Amino acid sequence: GAGVSQSPSNKVTEKGKDVELRCDPISGHTALYWYRQSLGQGLEFLIYFQGNSAPDKSGLPSDRFSAERTGGSVSTLTIQRTQQEDSAVYLCASSFDSSNQPQHFGDGTRLSIL
Amino acid sequence: AQSVTQLGSHVSVSEGALVLLRCNYSSSVPPYLFWYVQYPNQGLQLLLKYTSAATLVKGINGFEAEFKKSETSFHLTKPSAHMSDAAEYFCAVSDRPGGYNKLIFGAGTRLAVHP
Numbered sequence: 001g002a003g004v005s006q007s008p009s010n011k012v013t014e015k016g017k018d019v020e021l022r023c024d025p026i027s028g029h030t031a032l033y034w035y036r037q038s039l040g041q042g043l044e045f046l047i048y049f050q051g052n053s054a055p056d057k058s059g060l061p062s063d064r065f066s067a068e069r070t071g072g073s074v075s076t077l078t079i080q081r082t083q084q085e086d087s088a089v090y091l092c093a094s095s096f097d098s099s100n101q102p103q104h105f106g107d108g109t110r111l112s113i114l
Numbered sequence: 115a116q117s118v119t120q121l122g123s124h125v126s127v128s129e130g131a132l133v134l135l136r137c138n139y140s141s142s143v144p145p146y147l148f149w150y151v152q153y154p155n156q157g158l159q160l161l162l163k164y165t166s167a168a169t170l171v172k173g174i175n176g177f178e179a180e181f182k183k184s185e186t187s188f189h190l191t192k193p194s195a196h197m198s199d200a201a202e203y204f205c206a207v208s209d210r211p212g213g214y215n216k217l218i219f220g221a222g223t224r225l226a227v228h229p
Contacts, residue, residue, distance in 0.1 A: 004157070033216070033217075035217075042219060042220075042221045042222065043204065043206075043217075043219035043222075044219075045216050045217065045218070048216060056216070059216075091157055091158070093157075093158075102148070102160045102163055103160070103217065104160070105150075105157035105158040105159070106157050107155070107156050107157045108156075108157055
């Protein structure tokens with residue numbers, strides 16, 4: 001597609017379950033970012049991938065959060081043993097490279113933990 | 115540490131009136147600055163960016179912003195508001211730690227436009 005694609009658009013799950021969120025970046029974009037948008041914390045950086053370099057995981061809030069990017073394209077954000085405070089919209093963005101190229105955002109995955 | 119402050123979580127204007135959304139930043143190095151807009155249930159769309167070129171930056175939908183180093187500001191303006199401008203607006207800064215654009219966002223300003 002032409003834009004960043006995220007799936008699912010909505011996810012409702014029970015506390016303690018694991019969830020996987022998917023991001024398909026714009027074709028040819030080498031940089032990929034995950035952000036979290038929540039009522040209490042606003043927009044927060046989570047993790048950054050650039051090509052085959054080691055990702056910057058400095059924004060991940062706990063070791064329950066992990067992400068991978070296979071083949072330099074699709075990325076999956078995994079949250080293990082979900083907690084109610086994980087409820088948020090998870091946004092993925094990609095850019096052509098890691099310089100001053102703008103980030104293009106997907107529509108996000110709205111995650112609700114019961 | 116880098117930070118962004120958006121003054122006013124809610125701004126309301128009349129259709130046709132000037133739009134002014136305020137953003138002040140803090141950065142230890144010359145920053146890159148961005149304004150994004152978010153419509154309900156959508157992701158963020160880039161309005162404009164400043165990357166150390168011209169200090170007056172023009173963006174999409176008639177918006178523009180001026181970088182003022184002395185005031186550490188990057189306010190967003192539009193001469194005449196339209197109903198379709200109602201949305202949430204985010205200012206963001208990046209000082210490219212490690213050479214990439216990790217964005218740090220302000221808390222956002224929700225713009226309401228009334229007839």
